[in-house]
Amino acid sequence: MSTLFDVPGPVARRRMVWVNIAATVAVAGIGVWVLTRLGAKGQLDAALWKPFLTANPWVNYLLPGLVETLKAAGISIVTSAVYGFVFGLGRLSSSKIVRTVSGGVVEFFRAVPVLLMMIFFYLGLGQMRLIEPSDVPLVAVVLGLTFYNGSVFAELIRSGVHGLPKGQREAALAVGLRDVQSLRLIEVPQAVIAMLPAIASQLVVILKDTALGVIITYPELLDAARRYGAGNGNILQSLVVAALIFIVINYGLTRLAEALAGRVGRRTAGEARAEAPTLVTAIGKD
Amino acid sequence: MDDGFLQQFLSLFDEFDVLAAFWVNIQLTFYAAIIALVLGTVLAVMRISPVPSLRWAGATYVTLLRNTPLTIIMVFCVLGLWGQLGLTLSPDFQTNFFRLAVLGLSIYHAAFVCEALRSGVNTVPVGQAEAARAIGLSFWPAARLIILPQAFRGSVAPLGNVLIALTKNSTVAAAASVAEASGLMKTMIEFRPDVILAIFLTFALGFVLIVVPIGLATTSLSRRLAVSR
Amino acid sequence: MRRGRLVLALAAAATLTLAGCSSGGDDDADAGATSEETEASGGAEGTIKIGIKFDQPGLGFQEGSEYTGFDVDVAKFVAGELGYGEDQIEWVQSPSAQRETLLQNGQVDMIFATYSITDKRKEVVSFAGPYFVAGQDLLVAADDDTITGPEDLEGKNLCSVTGSTSAQRIKDEYATGTNLLEQPGYAECVTALTAGTVDAVTTDDIILAGLAAVPANEGKVKVVGNPFSEENYGVGIPKESDKCEAINEAITKMIDDGTWQELLDKNVGASGYQANEELNPPTPAACA
Numbered sequence: 001m002s003t004l005f006d007v008p009g010p011v012a013r014r015r016m017v018w019v020n021i022a023a024t025v026a027v028a029g030i031g032v033w034v035l036t037r038l039g040a041k042g043q044l045d046a047a048l049w050k051p052f053l054t055a056n057p058w059v060n061y062l063l064p065g066l067v068e069t070l071k072a073a074g075i076s077i078v079t080s081a082v083y084g085f086v087f088g089l090g091r092l093s094s095s096k097i098v099r100t101v102s103g104g105v106v107e108f109f110r111a112v113p114v115l116l117m118m119i120f121f122y123l124g125l126g127q128m129r130l131i132e133p134s135d136v137p138l139v140a141v142v143l144g145l146t147f148y149n150g151s152v153f154a155e156l157i158r159s160g161v162h163g164l165p166k167g168q169r170e171a172a173l174a175v176g177l178r179d180v181q182s183l184r185l186i187e188v189p190q191a192v193i194a195m196l197p198a199i200a201s202q203l204v205v206i207l208k209d210t211a212l213g214v215i216i217t218y219p220e221l222l223d224a225a226r227r228y229g230a231g232n233g234n235i236l237q238s239l240v241v242a243a244l245i246f247i248v249i250n251y252g253l254t255r256l257a258e259a260l261a262g263r264v265g266r267r268t269a270g271e272a273r274a275e276a277p278t279l280v281t282a283i284g285k286d
Numbered sequence: 287m288d289d290g291f292l293q294q295f296l297s298l299f300d301e302f303d304v305l306a307a308f309w310v311n312i313q314l315t316f317y318a319a320i321i322a323l324v325l326g327t328v329l330a331v332m333r334i335s336p337v338p339s340l341r342w343a344g345a346t347y348v349t350l351l352r353n354t355p356l357t358i359i360m361v362f363c364v365l366g367l368w369g370q371l372g373l374t375l376s377p378d379f380q381t382n383f384f385r386l387a388v389l390g391l392s393i394y395h396a397a398f399v400c401e402a403l404r405s406g407v408n409t410v411p412v413g414q415a416e417a418a419r420a421i422g423l424s425f426w427p428a429a430r431l432i433i434l435p436q437a438f439r440g441s442v443a444p445l446g447n448v449l450i451a452l453t454k455n456s457t458v459a460a461a462a463s464v465a466e467a468s469g470l471m472k473t474m475i476e477f478r479p480d481v482i483l484a485i486f487l488t489f490a491l492g493f494v495l496i497v498v499p500i501g502l503a504t505t506s507l508s509r510r511l512a513v514s515r
Numbered sequence: 516m517r518r519g520r521l522v523l524a525l526a527a528a529a530t531l532t533l534a535g536c537s538s539g540g541d542d543d544a545d546a547g548a549t550s551e552e553t554e555a556s557g558g559a560e561g562t563i564k565i566g567i568k569f570d571q572p573g574l575g576f577q578e579g580s581e582y583t584g585f586d587v588d589v590a591k592f593v594a595g596e597l598g599y600g601e602d603q604i605e606w607v608q609s610p611s612a613q614r615e616t617l618l619q620n621g622q623v624d625m626i627f628a629t630y631s632i633t634d635k636r637k638e639v640v641s642f643a644g645p646y647f648v649a650g651q652d653l654l655v656a657a658d659d660d661t662i663t664g665p666e667d668l669e670g671k672n673l674c675s676v677t678g679s680t681s682a683q684r685i686k687d688e689y690a691t692g693t694n695l696l697e698q699p700g701y702a703e704c705v706t707a708l709t710a711g712t713v714d715a716v717t718t719d720d721i722i723l724a725g726l727a728a729v730p731a732n733e734g735k736v737k738v739v740g741n742p743f744s745e746e747n748y749g750v751g752i753p754k755e756s757d758k759c760e761a762i763n764e765a766i767t768k769m770i771d772d773g774t775w776q777e778l779l780d781k782n783v784g785a786s787g788y789q790a791n792e793e794l795n796p797p798t799p800a801a802c803a
Contacts (some may be wrong), residue, residue, distance in 0.1 A: 001289035004407075004415045004433065005336040012336070020339045037371050041710050048731070060579045111497035112490040115468050120486040126616050127482065133616040134607065204353070214323045215461070217610040219569075222357060230702030231572045233709075233731020234654065236365060244355035249488040250353035259473045361703070364696075369707040379672065379694035455696070463697045471680060 048234035052241055057228050065224025066245065072138060072220060073207045077144035080206070083146055084153025089188070091158045094179055102154070115212050118144035122216040137142040137218035141210060149206050156198055160191025164268075193268040200257030204250050211246070221245060295484050298474060307470040308492050314384070314456040314466065318391035319449055325392060327434075327446055328398025333400065334433070336425050344400065349396040355391070360461040365392040380464075381479035391452060398448045406435060406441025409513075437510040445505025451498050467492065517671055537779050540557075546637030559758040565590045566617055566626035566751070567652035570700065572727020572781045576627055580607050584725065585782040586627040592774060594627070594749070597758065615639050617784035618753045625762070626751035629722060632800075640801060641764035646775075648794035650742025651681040654727060656708065659708030664713055665689035671714040673705030674697060674704035681717045684744065691793035701726055709735050719746050720788065738788045745794065759802035771795040 025068075038044050038184065051057055089100030109117075122138035125131060131139055164187055172182035214222040225242035229235030303508045326359035332344035351359070363386045367373040375385035410433055437446075457468035475482050527572075567586050568575035574584040594604050609617055609628045617623045618640045627647070632642045655662045662668065668690040675682035677697040696706050696713055704716040707728050711724055716723065723738045750762050769775045775796050790796075 111494040113457040115457045159703045208355050227570045246355040369712045
């Protein structure tokens with residue numbers, strides 16, 4: 001970054017000090033105003049915050065909620081990976097029909113809002129009575145997350161393979177591997193490694209999107225925080241705590257993704273990237 | 287799929303104004319996109335600026351907002367900003383919530399716009415910045431005249447991704463008391479559970495029709511605008 | 516090597532998926548384990564699965580690892596009359612949208628979850644009771660004397676949960692100029708009410724009383740006490756259930772011996788709320 005500007009000189013540094021002081025005063029001023037307002041409304045009362053220092057909200061609400069969040073995210077990651085491999089390979093298939101169908105499915109589910117899918121599966125599965133009603137919210141959350149994130153994974157695999165140098169495939173064919181073998185043994189493994197950072201960022205998306213489950217009564221962290229707050233008159237405080245938990249976990253995952261991006265570069269012929277590919281990049285390329 | 291079914295299904299559209307609901311999502315997306323772009327650009331400039339405190343503030347904003355579920359941000363906008371702090375963005379009750387939802391969507395996606403622009407800055411060769419410094423430009427002129435214009439051209443594709451995410455996330459505005467498509471879909475399914483699949487496909491297709499053109503436009507735009515190097 | 520890992524991952528996926536889907540399946544596992552306690556506490560064998568709300572303070576609420584509320588206490592009494600001790604009850608969360616399916620699939624034996632008896636619901640499930648007659652009402656700030664009924668809401672801010680029939684009725688029949696805020700839950704509404712940004716919250720009076728009885732809200736809000744609808748809370752049971760008569764007898768006994776009033780006072784009395792005396796306590800309807 002330092003190439004973008006000259007190292008600030010003494011005059012600039014002095015000016016910066018003043019700007020910093022002014023900015024700090026402004027931010028602190030807004031902070032004080034907000035806190036005064038909240039205080040006037042009684043939202044800062046110790047009685048509303050103190051319970052979070054005791055075991056009850058954690059043992060009975062927040063931690064079980066977090067377990068549900070991690071459970072939904074964990075299952076979704078596995079199912080998304082399976083879905084992603086199937087349709088990613090489908091998009092790379094030598095059969096035009098398989099390619100077109102896989103492409104259509106992937107682009108469709110990347111365009112539909114996850115919330116819309118969750119509501120549909122929640123109401124639809126409840127109606128069909130195929131699974132136990134108490135499992136409906138979890139299954140709806142997992143299905144919604146899988147269709148979207150699996151499609152993103154499929155796209156990552158496809159674009160990862162396309163990003164490999166041509167020589168990899170040519171070499172594989174030259175040593176006598178067939179098309180499918182080249183994909184399976186040479187190209188996809190390298191593509192996955194190249195895309196690991198982007199996959200890791202997508203894991204943050206999955207974890208964060210489990211919070212949409214609150215709208216379909218899945219008892220995840222956000223829902224648990226709401227329930228605790230409902231009975232204790234401190235729903236805002238409870239939501240702040242839930243938000244902090246989400247931030248800490250997601251921040252950890254993001255750092256992990258960044259660390260991965262730096263590490264895996266050497267183990268693949270492709271280029272390690274941390275972003276998901278754009279929607280419909282494929283048009284005109286296949 | 288006889289005529290009766292189709293007739294019945296179509297009669298649903300007389301009863302529920304699906305287009306109006308989608309129009310709300312489009313409006314939410316439109317306003318939030320503009321505000322998020324402005325705010326995100328400011329954040330990106332902060333993050334590449336020579337002032338350490340600005341860099342820190344920008345990074346903190348992105349870390350906090352990007353890692354909080356949007357649903358929580360929406361609830362805070364309504365219950366916190368309006369409910370507790372009394373922030374009123376419009377004298378009209380419903381417009382107020384619409385604007386609060388726009389605000390929530392904007393501050394959340396600004397963090398992603400910032401990151402998209404930063405990835406665009408990374409595509410600008412170091413030589414450009416060095417040349418700018420060599421001819422005596424200080425940070426702000428260099429950023430405004432040399433770095434940002436190229437960064438924008440290099441980040442059209444990731445910015446398109448953010449716009450698509452924003453379009454889909456506008457459905458979460460239901461949590462801020464805004465009547466939009468996802469809420470209407472829920473009502474319609476509860477009203478006519480027998481045609482649930484047809485209702486879902488209608489709404490899903492609606493989003494495909496909005497999102498795919500955005501994807502196509504940004505893809506072709508990013509090819510056209512890409513700085514060939 | 517690679518293949519080995521893939522197989523392992525797939526197996527893990529399958530296990531996780533199965534675990535996720537079958538968590539409801541081990542209900543019967545502890546049926547045998549409790550038979551010893553049965554003799555001490557009831558007489559009936561096994562356990563009984565009762566559906567309640569987990570998120571409605573004063574009615575059905577998960578408080579720590581316990582469940583509290585009027586619905587819960589009534590359920591305990593009825594279960595006791597049917598021969599099930601408290602340790603034989605298995606509580607099942609029953610969100611509004613899932614109550615019929617839970618009964619139809621046999622996931623629960625009875626539901627006590629602010630479950631209004633309606634003709635439409637009677638098509639798919641049966642009801643015992645009613646054990647309480649609620650009415651849609653308003654919750655307002657404790658010092659607010661300007662709102663005495665739904666017709667006073669013209670131009671005021673009203674809060675309810677998304678898709679509430681109560682709020683719709685007010686807008687349609689009483690005050691068309693009401694500003695409606697829709698929230699995911701009633702607790703959010705009460706937060707906005709105590710902050711003064713909405714003027715009233717609407718739903719069934721006993722639910723409002725339960726919210727007002729939460730210690731943190733005590734003295735800050737009150738139920739107006741001018742109900743504008745009649746909701747008969749029944750005990751939801753599967754269509755083929757033979758328990759209807761026994762449940763009705765239990766309810767009648769509970770009302771006659773004063774337990775009903777006692778439970779009502781205990782759970783929502785702190786709000787100062789009195790049940791509508793013209794309709795309460797109700798007489799259970801004859802079983803179909």
